[in-house]
Amino acid sequence: MNRIPLAIACAALAGLTSCGTPTERCEARVSAEQRNVARLLQEVEANIARGYAWETNVAGDTGFRLCAGGFRGGYGRLGLGYSSCYGGPETVRKQVPIDPAAEMRKREALQKRLAALSSQGTSQCIARESGTR
Numbered sequence: 001m002n003r004i005p006l007a008i009a010c011a012a013l014a015g016l017t018s019c020g021t022p023t024e025r026c027e028a029r030v031s032a033e034q035r036n037v038a039r040l041l042q043e044v045e046a047n048i049a050r051g052y053a054w055e056t057n058v059a060g061d062t063g064f065r066l067c068a069g070g071f072r073g074g075y076g077r078l079g080l081g082y083s084s085c086y087g088g089p090e091t092v093r094k095q096v097p098i099d100p101a102a103e104m105r106k107r108e109a110l111q112k113r114l115a116a117l118s119s120q121g122t123s124q125c126i127a128r129e130s131g132t133r
Helices: 004-018 022-050 100-131
Strands: 052-059 065-072 078-085 090-097
Touching (some): 022 052, 022 100
Antiparallel strands (some): 052 090, 065 078
C-alpha cells in the first residue's frame, strides 16, 4: 500500500482543523489561556500547601561518560569493555523556599484572572465577531 496518499490526506485534515471562524479561533485561544491559568493556580496552591516549591534545572553536562558494554572479539569471543558515550543533559529537581505572602498574592491574582476569563472570555469573542460585521 502506498503511504504517500495517506500522508497527504492526514496533512490536509490537519490543515482543515486549524481553519475556523475568527470566533472559533478566539474561543480556542481563551480556552487555552484558561487551562494555562488554572494549571498555574494549581501549582501555586500546591506550593502553599507544601510550604516550598520545586525548581527544575538542567545541569551542565559535558556529554562525556564512561559506559560499560559488551563486544564480540575475534573468533566469536565475547568480552566486556568501557567506552565513551553520551548520556544527555541531566535534569535536577530541588526544593526551594517560598514567601507565603507572595504566594497568597499570586494565588489571588490568578483566581481573579481565571474568573475574568471564565465570565468574559467567550462573550468578548462573540462581541468582537459581531462588531466586525
